Amino acid sequence: MEEREYTPKQEQLARFAKAMGHPARVAILDFLIRQNSCFFGDIHEVLPISKATVSQHLKELKDAGLIQGEIEAPKVKYCINRANWEVASLLFKEFWGQEAPREKKDCCE
Secondary structure: OOOOOHHHHHHHHHHHHHHHOOOOHHHHHHHHHHHOOOOEEHHHHOOOHHHHHHHHHHHHHHHOOOEEEEEEEEEEEEEHHHHHHHHHHHHHHHHHHHOOOOOOOOOOO
């Protein structure tokens, strides 16, 4: 069986999608993107996320490169990684902008 590799774009898009694959992470990103500067504080105080799971979600987002900052107490500050946010935005736009073939109305018919 021939082994095929994924393209770097596919791998990066999947990494971003996986990081955003939980509603808590989407809520964290939604909150942070609206901040004018780094957020200093506890996310669990402004979002419906328990304190016990916040650091796990922040770690996933940081590992994917979507956020940056210090996520371990006592240093608690986070913000969107603007460079990677731009890359993610472009990758998602490109991916969702592809048109499916229009040969049939529904491929399952």
